[in-house]
Structures are given as C-alpha cells and as structure tokens.
Amino acid sequence: MDIAVFGTGYLGVTHAACMAELGHEVIGVDVDPAKIAQLQKGEAPLYEPGLADLLRKHTASGRLRFTCSYELAARADVHFIAVGTPQRADSAAADLTQVNAVIETLGPLLTRPAVVLGKSTVPVGTAVQVAARLRELAPSADIGFGWNPEFLREGTAVEDTLRPDRIVLGAAAADRSRVKSVAREVYAQSLADGTPLVTTDLATAELTKVAANSFLATKISFINSVAEVCDAVDADVTVLADAIGYDNRIGRRFLNAGLGFGGACLPKDVRAFRARAEELGATAAADLLSGVDEINARQRTRVATMALDACSGIDSPRAAVLGLTFKPDSDDVRDSPALDVAARLADAGVEVQAWDPHGMDNAEKRHPELRYCDSPLAACKGADVVLVMTEWAEIRDLTPEQLSEPVQQRVLIDARNCLDPDVWRDAGWTYRGIGRR
Numbered sequence: 001m002d003i004a005v006f007g008t009g010y011l012g013v014t015h016a017a018c019m020a021e022l023g024h025e026v027i028g029v030d031v032d033p034a035k036i037a038q039l040q041k042g043e044a045p046l047y048e049p050g051l052a053d054l055l056r057k058h059t060a061s062g063r064l065r066f067t068c069s070y071e072l073a074a075r076a077d078v079h080f081i082a083v084g085t086p087q088r089a090d091s092a093a094a095d096l097t098q099v100n101a102v103i104e105t106l107g108p109l110l111t112r113p114a115v116v117l118g119k120s121t122v123p124v125g126t127a128v129q130v131a132a133r134l135r136e137l138a139p140s141a142d143i144g145f146g147w148n149p150e151f152l153r154e155g156t157a158v159e160d161t162l163r164p165d166r167i168v169l170g171a172a173a174a175d176r177s178r179v180k181s182v183a184r185e186v187y188a189q190s191l192a193d194g195t196p197l198v199t200t201d202l203a204t205a206e207l208t209k210v211a212a213n214s215f216l217a218t219k220i221s222f223i224n225s226v227a228e229v230c231d232a233v234d235a236d237v238t239v240l241a242d243a244i245g246y247d248n249r250i251g252r253r254f255l256n257a258g259l260g261f262g263g264a265c266l267p268k269d270v271r272a273f274r275a276r277a278e279e280l281g282a283t284a285a286a287d288l289l290s291g292v293d294e295i296n297a298r299q300r301t302r303v304a305t306m307a308l309d310a311c312s313g314i315d316s317p318r319a320a321v322l323g324l325t326f327k328p329d330s331d332d333v334r335d336s337p338a339l340d341v342a343a344r345l346a347d348a349g350v351e352v353q354a355w356d357p358h359g360m361d362n363a364e365k366r367h368p369e370l371r372y373c374d375s376p377l378a379a380c381k382g383a384d385v386v387l388v389m390t391e392w393a394e395i396r397d398l399t400p401e402q403l404s405e406p407v408q409q410r411v412l413i414d415a416r417n418c419l420d421p422d423v424w425r426d427a428g429w430t431y432r433g434i435g436r437r
C-alpha cells in the first residue's frame with residue numbers, strides 16, 4: 001500500500017520505517033526541514049535501537065521517502081497522523097495544535113479515495129471533531145476515517161511496532177468495515193502472527209490509549225507509595241514487588257520503585273486524561289490520577305533531598321549524576337526525572353557532573369548549566385555523592401572498585417534500585433535505594 005505518515009518524531013519515524021519493513025511504500029512528512037534533510041540521507045534523527053538500520057535499508061531501496069511536501073504525500077492510500085500532542089503550556093490538557101495543523105493542510109489536498117488514521121494520543125472526543133473538519137475541508141473526497149492508537153515503548157519501539165501486543169482500531173459505524181479492511185492490509189503480517197485486532201468506536205479507541213498509560217502510571221505510583229512505607233519500617237520494596245508480582249493477577253512488570261515515571265507520554269497522558277475526566281464530570285478518574293501524578297512528583301523531591309542531605313556541611317559540594325534519559329535505551333530527555341533532579345541540585349548550589357551513554361546532547365540543549373563528562377568515571381571525579389538515575393546496562397555494570405578511586409566520598413544513591421546493595425556496602429560504600437534496606 002502507499003502510506004503517508006505525518007510527523008517524523010519518536011512515533012512517526014519508527015512507524016514509517018516499520019511500515020516500509022512490512023513491505024509498504026512509505027512517505028514520511030514533517031514541517032522540520034533539518035529533520036527531513038537528515039532522514040532523506042537515511043540517517044536517524046534520534047537514538048532508538050534497530051531504527052538506524054531500517055532507515056538506511058529502506059531509504060536506499062527507495063521504499064521509504066521523506067518530504068516536507070504535503071502535496072506529494074496527499075497521493076497516498078492511507079494517511080497516518082503521528083504528530084505530537086504535548087501538554088498545553090497553560091493547563092494540564094493536551095495541546096492539539098499539531099493535529100489540527102495536519103488536518104487543515106492535508107484536508108484540501110485530498111482528492112482521491114483515502115483512509116485517514118489517527119495514531120497520536122488524543123483526549124476522548126477529538127477524533128469525531130477531526131473527522132468532521134476533514135470532511136468539511138474535502139467535501140467531494142471519498143474519505144474513510146479511524147483512530148488507531150499506538151502503544152510502542154521507546155527503547156523497544158521497532159520491535160513493538162513490528163510485533164505489537166494488540167492493534168486497536170476505532171471508527172464510526174459507517175466507516176468501520178472500510179477502515180477495518182484497510183487496517184487488515186496494512187497490518188497483514190502482524191495479524192497473520194496472531195496479534196489481536198480490537199475494532200471499536202472512536203471514543204473507546206481514544207480512551208483505550210490513555211487508560212493503558214494511566215494504569216501503568218498507577219502501578220508505578222502504587223509501588224512508590226509502598227516504598228515510602230518500606231523506608232519507614234526498614235522493609236525491602238524490591239523483595240515485596242517480587243513476592244506480589246508472582247500473583248498472576250498482579251504481575252511483576254511496572255512494579256519497580258524509584259525515581260518515578262517520566263518521558264513524553266506517561267506524565268502528560270495522565271494529566272490530559274485527568275483534565276478531560278474533570279471536564280466530563282468523571283471525578284473518580286480525576287481524583288485517582290491526581291494522586292498518581294502527585295506521588296510521582298514526590299519521588300523526584302525525595303531523591304533530590306537524599307542527595308542534598310549527603311552533601312550537607314560540605315563546602316562546594318559535587319554530585320555525579322549517572323543517567324540523564326527518562327529510561328534506558330533511548331536518547332529522550334523529555335520530562336526526564338533524572339535531568340529534573342540534576343537541574344534541581346545545580347539550582348541548590350551543587351556542582352553537577354553528568355554522564356549518559358546517549359542522552360547528553362539532548363540534555364545539554366535543555367540544561368547547559370550542568371557539566372557533561374566523557375565517561376562515568378570522569379563524572380565521579382571528586383564527587384561527594386553518586387546518583388544512579390537511569391538503569392542503562394553501562395551504569396548497572398559499574399563496580400564499586402571502579403568508582404571508589406575517583407570519588408571524594410563513597411555515598412551512592414541508587415534511584416532506580418538497580419544495583420546490589422550488599423556489593424556496594426561490602427566495598428565500604430554508603431548505599432541508599434528507594435524503599436530498600
């Protein structure tokens with residue numbers, strides 16, 4: 001099929017490359033000419049395992065193209081909307097400027113029969129309005145419309161797109177069979193592999209996405225709230241999480257206590273869902289999600305306070321921050337708890353020396369006041385406290401022997417509970433985890 005993908009950010013570029021890998025002819029569209037120029041050369045504009053290979057392979061074969069021209073892209077059979085829906089600057093709600101801009105530009109150019117599928121995460125009710133506006137802008141075009149939310153995770157985005165847990169497809173009753181048959185063609189390989197296809201109305205599809213992210217966020221805030229109790233009584237939240245996780249009804253995943261959730265999705269999706277629930281008068285969801293967000297914010301304050309306590313009484317204190325991205329295997333620092341805490345320490349007068357295997361360029365653009373180092377050992381030079389903020393393999397593999405030499409004081413804050421406390425304590429370090437002895 002001929003597919004156009006609007007927006008070539010973390011979601012769009014991965015979707016475009018994976019659609020090419022599945023055998024489709026794909027054109028990726030963005031309003032950022034520098035990004036498009038890079039993509040046209042087959043280069044990845046961001047770090048995501050497996051993405052660079054797919055971009056190289058499919059731009060070379062000509063199956064995957066990139067452009068700033070909506071006119072070129074308007075000829076496709078299927079149009080995916082994959083632009084950003086960040087939090088609004090003035091409220092907790094989602095900012096739909098980019099989605100609306102795609103529709104306003106694409107709509108008048110649609111002259112042949114086509115299906116438009118939204119992938120971006122949007123507040124419930126958006127899709128109906130977008131469909132209506134599209135049909136106003138293209139009154140004579142034969143357009144099918146649906147919402148096909150995306151569940152990929154950064155760090156495993158390629159694998160998640162090629163082999164998703166499920167495909168969710170929302171459409172109004174009148175559009176449903178057409179949209180479903182197009183989706184069956186687009187995702188033929190995944191469906192042949194047995195991936196469930198959930199077909200529903202637009203509102204349920206939109207809500208499925210924010211409900212999934214809110215549930216994951218709730219799990220994390222739940223375990224972080226239990227970690228606080230563990231701290232109070234000297235219990236160990238990691239053992240507790242293993243123990244409750246053996247219960248299949250609970251499951252062990254997303255029960256890692258620590259610095260809390262960040263990134264471009266969970267925080268803003270929880271807030272946008274809360275804001276929409278409030279608008280709709282659904283106070284139970286709004287109240288629950290306020291608590292989830294508030295507990296999450298507390299984790300960052302908690303870790304910053306632990307680090308400041310470790311530095312108390314020291315003239316010109318220095319902290320080593322290991323890990324800056326919001327999770328491992330990604331260069332994304334959007335709403336990164338690690339970077340947030342690093343910036344707070346710098347604000348409080350601590351000299352911060354930071355290192356991350358892939359996130360330093362992005363971090364430096366946002367926080368040039370931090371000192372960025374070439375290696376974890378360089379970041380630890382003269383440090384009064386070492387903070388492990390992101391559980392990259394390169395950071396988990398560091399040993400007390402390696403870090404003992406450069407540091408000033410052997411104090412370690414394991415903000416992701418990813419190290420073995422006994423190993424560090426046996427080597428003479430003060431080890432502090434989150435809700436963990």
Ligand SMILES: NC(=O)c1ccc[n+]([C@@H]2O[C@H](COP(=O)([O-])OP(=O)(O)OC[C@H]3O[C@@H](n4cnc5c(N)ncnc54)[C@H](O)[C@@H]3O)[C@@H](O)[C@H]2O)c1
Nearest residue numbers: 007008009010011030031032083084085098101120121150
């Ligand atoms: N990042 C993820 O892991 C992920 C996963 C699932 C869903 N989502 C959702 O997908 C959407 C995109 O997220 P993202 O992280 O890729 O955002 P992003 O900010 O990385 O990418 C958005 C891209 O859209 C481009 N853009 C803006 N306006 C445009 C326009 N009018 N026409 C064409 N391109 C335009 C921007 O230049 C940018 O490259 C969001 O709704 C997000 O919630 C993201």
Ligand SMILES: O=c1ccn([C@@H]2O[C@H](COP(=O)(O)OP(=O)(O)O[C@H]3O[C@H](CO)[C@@H](O)[C@H](O)[C@H]3O)[C@@H](O)[C@H]2O)c(=O)[nH]1
Nearest residue numbers: 150151152153154220254255256260261262263265326327
């Ligand atoms: O037990 C855990 C698991 C995760 N996290 C943190 O939670 C955040 C989000 O992690 P994850 O969900 O793995 O990453 P994302 O790439 O943001 O993916 C989420 O957001 C995407 C965008 O909506 C969705 O598509 C995915 O399904 C959803 O998992 C990160 O800061 C993690 O460090 C924890 O603190 N504890």
